[in-house]
Amino acid sequence: MSDFGLVVSGAMAVRQLVYISTASNLDAAEVERILEISRKNNAEAGISGFLLYNGRNFLQLVEGEEQALTALYDRLGSDPRHDGMVRLADEPIAERSCPDWQMHQLRLADDVIRRRELLMAELPDKLSRDIRQLVLNFAALN
Numbered sequence: 001m002s003d004f005g006l007v008v009s010g011a012m013a014v015r016q017l018v019y020i021s022t023a024s025n026l027d028a029a030e031v032e033r034i035l036e037i038s039r040k041n042n043a044e045a046g047i048s049g050f051l052l053y054n055g056r057n058f059l060q061l062v063e064g065e066e067q068a069l070t071a072l073y074d075r076l077g078s079d080p081r082h083d084g085m086v087r088l089a090d091e092p093i094a095e096r097s098c099p100d101w102q103m104h105q106l107r108l109a110d111d112v113i114r115r116r117e118l119l120m121a122e123l124p125d126k127l128s129r130d131i132r133q134l135v136l137n138f139a140a141l142n
């Protein structure tokens with residue numbers, strides 16, 4: 001019975017958030033630096049997720065406990081390497097979609113058809129249908 005209680009309270013505390021933003025003029029090395037610091041910080045803060053960069057825009061999914069996620073979102077909001085953040089999804093989740101990705105970069109293949117296929121194969125199974133569609137739509141935008 002206590003197990004059940006733990007599962008429920010753990011599940012209620014995790015939130016998942018997806019946003020898009022417009023990148024400032026970033027080269028690959030800068031994106032690599034972002035990923036490096038993200039992985040280090042996220043491991044400590046219990047945040048998992050993924051990042052897509054199409055050369056102009058970011059789409060990022062982050063999931064974790066409420067407080068850690070809010071702190072990260074505030075930091076992201078004042079990072080000059082992107083602006084115009086728009087939150088596309090933000091809700092409590094029962095289970096993390098990508099618990100093993102401290103910040104995984106999903107790379108976009110040049111060929112649009114291939115890109116969709118590769119992404120579908122790489123996206124975690126636990127991702128909701130809506131978020132999966134959102135990511136695929138973003139990937140098709142250029």
Ligand SMILES: Cc1cc2nc3c(=O)[nH]c(=O)nc-3n(C[C@H](O)[C@H](O)[C@H](O)COP(=O)(O)O)c2cc1C
Nearest residue numbers: 034037038041042058060072075076079081082103
């Ligand atoms: C598109 C984008 C995504 C980022 N994702 C993360 C992230 O997942 N985790 C993180 O700690 N920092 C992330 N950062 C970097 C933060 O904005 C910030 O620079 C970093 O956390 C260090 O913050 P501090 O200088 O206040 O310590 C991201 C930055 C950008 C531009």
